[in-house]
Amino acid sequence: MRETQHIVKSYDEELQSISTRIIEMGGLVEAQLADAIEAVVKRNAQLGAQTDQRDSQVDAMEREIDEAVVRLLARRQPMADDLRQVLAALKIVGILERCGDYAAHVGKRAVMLAQDRETPGIAVIGRMGKMVRDLIGDVLGAYARRDPELALSVWRRDQDLDQLYASFFRELLTAMAEDPKNINACMHLLFIAKNIERVGDFATNIAENVHFLVLGVLPAGKRPKAAKGDYSFEQ
Amino acid sequence: MDEAMTGMNEEVGLSFGADDSEPLGQTPGSASGAETPAKFVSRGVDVFYGAKQALFSIDIDIMPNEVTALIGPSGCGKSTFLRCLNRMNDIIDGCRFSGSIVLDGEDIYARAIDVVHLRARVGMVFQKPNPFPKSVYENVAYGPRIHGLASSTADMDEVVRTSLERAGLWEEVKDRLHEPGTGLSGGQQQRLCIARAIAVEPEVILMDEPCSALDPIATARIEELIDELRTNYTIVIVTHNVQQAARVSQRTAFFHLGKLIEFGDTDQIFTNPRAERTRDYITGRFG
Ligand SMILES: Nc1ncnc2c1ncn2[C@@H]1O[C@H](COP(=O)(O)OP(=O)(O)OP(=O)(O)O)[C@@H](O)[C@H]1O
Ligand SMILES: [Mg+2]
Numbered sequence A: 001m002r003e004t005q006h007i008v009k010s011y012d013e014e015l016q017s018i019s020t021r022i023i024e025m026g027g028l029v030e031a032q033l034a035d036a037i038e039a040v041v042k043r044n045a046q047l048g049a050q051t052d053q054r055d056s057q058v059d060a061m062e063r064e065i066d067e068a069v070v071r072l073l074a075r076r077q078p079m080a081d082d083l084r085q086v087l088a089a090l091k092i093v094g095i096l097e098r099c100g101d102y103a104a105h106v107g108k109r110a111v112m113l114a115q116d117r118e119t120p121g122i123a124v125i126g127r128m129g130k131m132v133r134d135l136i137g138d139v140l141g142a143y144a145r146r147d148p149e150l151a152l153s154v155w156r157r158d159q160d161l162d163q164l165y166a167s168f169f170r171e172l173l174t175a176m177a178e179d180p181k182n183i184n185a186c187m188h189l190l191f192i193a194k195n196i197e198r199v200g201d202f203a204t205n206i207a208e209n210v211h212f213l214v215l216g217v218l219p220a221g222k223r224p225k226a227a228k229g230d231y232s233f234e235q
Numbered sequence B: 001m002d003e004a005m006t007g008m009n010e011e012v013g014l015s016f017g018a019d020d021s022e023p024l025g026q027t028p029g030s031a032s033g034a035e036t037p038a039k040f041v042s043r044g045v046d047v048f049y050g051a052k053q054a055l056f057s058i059d060i061d062i063m064p065n066e067v068t069a070l071i072g073p074s075g076c077g078k079s080t081f082l083r084c085l086n087r088m089n090d091i092i093d094g095c096r097f098s099g100s101i102v103l104d105g106e107d108i109y110a111r112a113i114d115v116v117h118l119r120a121r122v123g124m125v126f127q128k129p130n131p132f133p134k135s136v137y138e139n140v141a142y143g144p145r146i147h148g149l150a151s152s153t154a155d156m157d158e159v160v161r162t163s164l165e166r167a168g169l170w171e172e173v174k175d176r177l178h179e180p181g182t183g184l185s186g187g188q189q190q191r192l193c194i195a196r197a198i199a200v201e202p203e204v205i206l207m208d209e210p211c212s213a214l215d216p217i218a219t220a221r222i223e224e225l226i227d228e229l230r231t232n233y234t235i236v237i238v239t240h241n242v243q244q245a246a247r248v249s250q251r252t253a254f255f256h257l258g259k260l261i262e263f264g265d266t267d268q269i270f271t272n273p274r275a276e277r278t279r280d281y282i283t284g285r286f287g
Helices: A009-041 A045-076 A080-115 A122-145 A148-178 A180-215 B003-008 B078-084 B115-121 B136-146 B153-166 B186-199 B216-229 B242-248 B266-271 B276-282
Strands: B040-049 B052-062 B067-071 B095-103 B122-125 B204-208 B234-238 B251-256 B259-265
Touching (some): A009 A045, A009 A080, A009 A122, A080 B266, A122 A148, A122 A180, A148 A180, B040 B078, B052 B078, B052 B259, B067 B078, B067 B242, B078 B204, B078 B234, B115 B122, B122 B186, B136 B153, B136 B186, B153 B186, B186 B204, B186 B216, B216 B234, B216 B242, B242 B266, B251 B266, B251 B276, B259 B276, B266 B276
Parallel strands (some): B067 B234, B122 B204, B204 B234
Antiparallel strands (some): B040 B095
């Protein structure tokens, strides 16, 4: 991220390689999310199952990057920007792994949902999915380019996703109240929406790490949050 | 992110690049933010060796019962500054000092100052362990004897014992007190030199790369000792090992080409230095 190089060249290469692999891992998680959401929206059970299975690749990447970070910590004792870079890497990798888990959950539910009756509101999942993919895509771009402004914009924009989630939550409640036969499918949608909303939160956590990595401080103030009221629904 | 990190929320570091005349970091005079008066206050310190200027207007406050680390590339003036603090530069031919260094409110460069007394208050430990070619006991007893700090043999035994204990060496040498100090291992010799410095009851201990001749275990013991000594003494240490500065000190001063580039809390310097040159140095980007 800086023009001046380390006196020990292999140190630069190791740091660079960790960064590159995180971006790759992020790309995989993005693809997983995209597939899982498509599987829901298109009622594609096969795609959903694939997404679930591919999660082990994300886990493997996490382990690999963790090991590289541990080796680098032990051998180089990074300081200052380098230290922040390594700490951020460690945290971002952990967050991405959890995003991967949520994508797999969504994939799993897509399988079950495809076998259930069609329900209204599935299009909202598509919209939430698009929002969350933008957040994740932007925050990965912010990481790749070390761009704290873009990170901040992700950090602020997540509230839109929260808002959409809250109104969808109400919509689903109404649908279930209107026709109890909808309950099963609506519950799946509810969990899916909740998972997507959580991934949005993770995008903001990554954004905080990018901000810290570049500037050495967390974003100032509290993250703007849409009032969740009674619609918060912890799994 | 974690609560633990939110303490770092203050707005800093957006504009890097130290201006040559103004070191980044704490404003002199408000070094700790608290009321504790500084042990040493250095203002506008210039040092010349003949025509060559080695230090340029150094302002630093050294806080009591803290370890202050001086770091920077070779030749940047760390040792020169350290030697200013007990006027060891006086004995170097052609070395000229200007500016002021105040120890507990008293200008140590004032005419009335007794330099021998000053050096008893401000002791020094050197890079290479340099015990006198005498017994372990005599090495420690020498200082207290010339300063008249022990009135009887029993008193002296006590001074020797407590000094060796504080230096973490007593257990290893209590049965060989009358053997030559030069017969100890390098790490033991360095602790003997620390015991010797402590024996005259100094207030400040200056250390110039005290571990550079030691292995990692002996180094760790000295670092542990430095941390313990901090309760009773003020310590200023010059080190080439930035990791060591990070481990042992509370405050770090980064020197470059005779100037103080940045001075601040060690935690801040090693996680988020403000000056580009500090960052380059501690991350291993220039030598
Ligand atoms: N006795 C001396 N006579 C002439 N010049 C000297 C003397 N001692 C130091 N210098 C010069 O003053 C500058 C600062 O030296 P100093 O020893 O303080 O550096 P340092 O930071 O301690 O370096 P190192 O890390 O190599 O010990 C150097 O340019 C050095 O050559
Ligand atoms: Mg030196």
